[in-house]
Amino acid sequence: MTRIGIAGLLHESNTYLPVPTIYEHFAATSMTTGAALIERWRGARHEIGGFLEGAGANAVPLFATYAVPSGALTADCFERLAAELMRELEAALPLDGLVIALHGATVADSFPDADGEILRRLRMRLGAGFPIVATFDLHANISRRMAAESTALIGYRTNPHLDQWDRGVEAASLAVRIIRGEAKPAQALEMPPMLVPIACQHTPVAPARRLYDDLEEVLRWPGILTASVAMGFNYADVEEMGASFLAVADHDSGLARRAARWMARRAWDRRHEFAAALPSPEQAVRDAAVSPLTPVVLMDVGDNVGGGSPGDSRVLFDEVLRQRVRNALVVLYAPTAVASCVAAGVRSEVTIEGIGGRVKTISDGFYTETEVRHGGWSTYDQGITAVVETPDEHTVVFTSRRMAPMSLQQILSLGIRPERKRILIAKGVVAPRAAYEPVAGSIVLVDTPGVTSGNPASFDYRHRRHPLYPLEPNAEYP
Ligand SMILES: [Zn+2]
Structure with missing residues (x-):
């Protein structure tokens, strides 16, 4: 045989x-x-x-x-x-x-x-x-x-x-x-x-x-x-x-x-x-605030968990708070915040790094995906997870394991209705589309900072081959 x-x-x-x-x-x-x-x-x-x-x-x-x-x-x-x-x-x-x-x-x-x-x-x-x-x-x-x-x-x-x-x-x-x-x-x-x-x-x-x-x-x-x-x-x-x-x-x-x-x-x-000009966080949030195509999925390119980023960047959510836009959802890798929410208990009022709200849900963090999604997985574990709702209708999900947003079950399993949000912040670039396109009114890639920045010129490469277009615009391919 x-x-x-x-x-x-x-x-x-x-x-x-x-x-x-x-x-x-x-x-x-x-x-x-x-x-x-x-x-x-x-x-x-x-x-x-x-x-x-x-x-x-x-x-x-x-x-x-x-x-x-x-x-x-x-x-x-x-x-x-x-x-x-x-x-x-x-x-x-x-x-x-x-x-x-x-x-x-x-x-x-x-x-x-x-x-x-x-x-x-x-x-x-x-x-x-x-x-x-x-x-x-x-x-x-x-x-x-x-x-x-x-x-x-x-x-x-x-x-x-x-x-x-x-x-x-x-x-x-x-x-x-x-x-x-x-x-x-x-x-x-x-x-x-x-x-x-x-x-x-x-x-x-x-x-x-x-x-x-x-x-x-x-x-x-x-x-x-x-x-x-x-x-x-x-x-x-x-x-x-x-x-x-x-x-x-x-x-x-x-x-x-x-x-x-x-x-x-x-x-x-x-x-x-192969060139893309992405909007700044300020511009992207300003556009999302008035967009008729909701929910607007803002892709946090610089904090792309699937590309290795931590998944804890507040850049986009802080911009939402700064512009006083309501009704956004963000998932943050934040084990300490989860511990605080668990200690406080559901229905408790908490303030976590400037985010004040009520603990809505504490979950075991397991979820299952039945559709074909980027990554090919069907079972997920984002660790113990806490959901905090704020007076401005923001939904903040704190997870105790890093998890790329490849499945919408990541939030559906918590009882969240993404289609009712104005802004969904997703920590990825292209991969989350398979999960988010079915509910998204529009998808916008945002030029956020981080170890997965969308701008190759922002990296200090020591070992890559030379030349390489577009980093060397005059590169030749004989
Ligand atoms: Zn890949």
Whole structure:
């Protein structure tokens, strides 16, 4: 019987965060092996759920873990995760193939290209020619090592990420075909000197849409097995940061190279389109105060939890208070505030860092999402959560765990009616759209400060490649 190892090691690492990511963050979020891995991931609209579907009875669960986006992994964290993966692999051998879910923007203090290092270790143990198919997030910074050490890489094609399950099925199916001798991948990576600002990474609309139209065209070329576009993660200061284009052809490295270059060249020729001017908090709140299209979702770009930000910024809510606009909702990561509310009890009047109101609800913070949402998760835990309502009809949700706003159940589960609010402050950029579009009157990306600022020029990069458009406007792509 064919045996396909199933693995996952996912983390989006924001190197501008001073707080490192440690092993316990993974252990406390999601870490499974063997039967527990299948239990955790079977049916999940995630690439690992897709792996299990695509591999079917051939699936051999190894090790899968992820943590909420945060700072770079400590060397100790990376080595422990890698060791557990390799130990489970060793115990499961012999295998015929391996599919692994990586993020592609994982950074360890010891290995800036952590994904490449994982693939290198797998390749070293499994040998040249062993089928290793890896999936990656659309926000990956793909390195030459990742491409060299894998048999094939397959990235998500949508942002918000709603095709994770499909890419997982595709990866496992490709692994099966390689094992059967029906396909022999030749992979090519092309890295034009450009980055795509995060505000321009919304795939259903131009300019991002065009990159994926080109990708769809390449997928129809005879001989192409798969292809991907990674828009990159601008908050990881690593050499490979930026956009990249990848094609995998059957037996034909020349074809793969032509396809990757064709996509890259066409993106490069449209590089000027990837620019976004976002309103200031002051302007955005002023517009939202009078907008007929309510609720107005104000995306707090600089405090994007899904990009590693803390989720505790008051910039937008304070601006709402300053302009005396009523009826806003904000979710803040604030464990101390939760503790104060719990101590005070429901119906108590509290004043927390200048926010005065009544404790409406205290919740266990668990919620479930049944729709396909960015991230592919169905169960969430935002920790003990307190809801405070103010005399100005503001609803302030304090959580004791950091949680990206990928599911509207985050607030619906607390009894909040988002459609009745004038302003919904969401700590993200593109990813929360899948959750918020059904209730939003309008969505506005706001130029807020933070470690996920939408302006790449505001970061002090030390390790990225040079030149890189638009940071070097005169960059050339020979
Ligand atoms: Zn992503």
